[in-house]
Amino acid sequence: MLTLTILGNNSAIPAYGRNPTAQVLETADESFLIDCGEGTQLQLSRYKIKRSRICRIFISHLHGDHYFGLIGLLSSLGLMNRKQELHLHAPPLLQQIIQLQLDAALTTLPFSLHFHPLGEDGVIYDGKRMTISCFRVNHRIDCWGFLFREKRNTRSIMPHRAKAYEIPMAYYEALQQGKDYTTKKGTIIPNEEVTTAATPSKSYAFCADTIYDESLAAKVQGVDLLYHETTYLKDLEDRAAERYHSTSIQAAAIAQLAAAKKLLIGHFSSKYEILEPFLEESREIFPNTELALEGVSFMI
């Protein structure tokens, strides 16, 4: 299971108490921070997100509302004397921006910061439980989305049954993979007799800032939860296109094309105080839509 918590859902200029983009995706044993607008370290405290679990940070692009909080967070982690390494997946230029600011303060971080520049579409992290890929989206400057996919979960063994059939423990891994067991006498014990089904592996796609682009749907096909920006309501489609952003109904159209199970919308323009119209417009096309409200966690 994955849990996504929204820390910021506003575009560009902070407004109505809403913060710039930041999200945390938590798995059973680690957390990923996705974008890090100004004030993210305060939002992490407010929503009691454990910083020590954050092992990787992903920055979609170098517009300030997606990364100006990063240097403050890194500095604070340093002052808190973090020792565990931290991985940063971000546009290449961010490495220089961070280093310049650390140098200016004569700061050496007490932890290893591994910088992984984003580039071609493809896998950027292949862990024990998760595969994470990046894909280019179409924005005013270089910009990437991220696809988080749990690896195929294994079947669960029912120990009392496996013991009753005298299956040796050395064979348990094969059972988890779904294999049947053949006894010494040649009797076949069907896998379903001694295991229960694997929980389905889940996936989350974060599409960052993007113009309406149908080619995106193929990159996030069948995802359990799709985050797509909706900077504007549908009546401002022209302005959205000019600024390489999307509207409520465009996000919903992508979710539909991608056959996503659920759509999460955010990156609301500061011109909107009331957010409900975003939900209403999106749901007309894609009913299973939710607003990315700050402090709210979504179970995937």
Place this chain on the structure above:
Amino acid sequence: MLTLTILGNNSAIPAYGRNPTAQVLETADESFLIDCGEGTQLQLSRYKIKRSRICRIFISHLHGDHYFGLIGLLSSLGLMNRKQELHLHAPPLLQQIIQLQLDAALTTLPFSLHFHPLGEDGVIYDGKRMTISCFRVNHRIDCWGFLFREKRNTRSIMPHRAKAYEIPMAYYEALQQGKDYTTKKGTIIPNEEVTTAATPSKSYAFCADTIYDESLAAKVQGVDLLYHETTYLKDLEDRAAERYHSTSIQAAAIAQLAAAKKLLIGHFSSKYEILEPFLEESREIFPNTELALEGVSFMI
């Protein structure tokens, strides 16, 4: 008259809802922003400080808690389509840090940003009503304090009296400067007959982050309001010295040596939730001390 509003009073890691250093000094016709920690743009909104009045920003040094909010503020001013020029007085390296981040976002600010690198002690702004100087303080990295001094105010003319004596308007400026008037018949009209005294010109010194350094007192001698950091209480004098910071009683000692009229203390370490002990300790030595509490304005 000058008005100083505190936007942030905490050191390094944000804690207990306290923000990193930022202050606004307002005069009759313009405002100066002093330091700009992360989240300053939100604090400006919270305390309803008019951004359009801010014409100059002063950054004391390049530790993040004194400037990480600047790039966000500049970007927002740009998005709000500010046209009036803005002057930035800051350590030289900040120019490169800002430019790199603007370039990364392909952003061209719609207003002129004039960068004035800090260097030798002396006057950095000589305006109509104010003279502003910088002076080096003793911290772990290059660090500057700022002295804001109103120019000598002129005497106020009592128009009905000046008219009664038939003093020509061309002579009014001389009256404001305190000169007597001699009539065509040779009668001397003493200045005090037609003017009232000038209001005293006020001064404010911001001493940034500094170790206890008695030489500072001479640089801010006789100032109306002195801001001096008190990162620690008096029992942590050794730690303060190690980290090039000061304690409550050290700040009070400097205020006393400088014969300041009033002392304002801030930059509290995140280890302290309760701030009253700072006040108690400082007041033992310098009774006219106040805590730099966020959102509070001090009339100078």
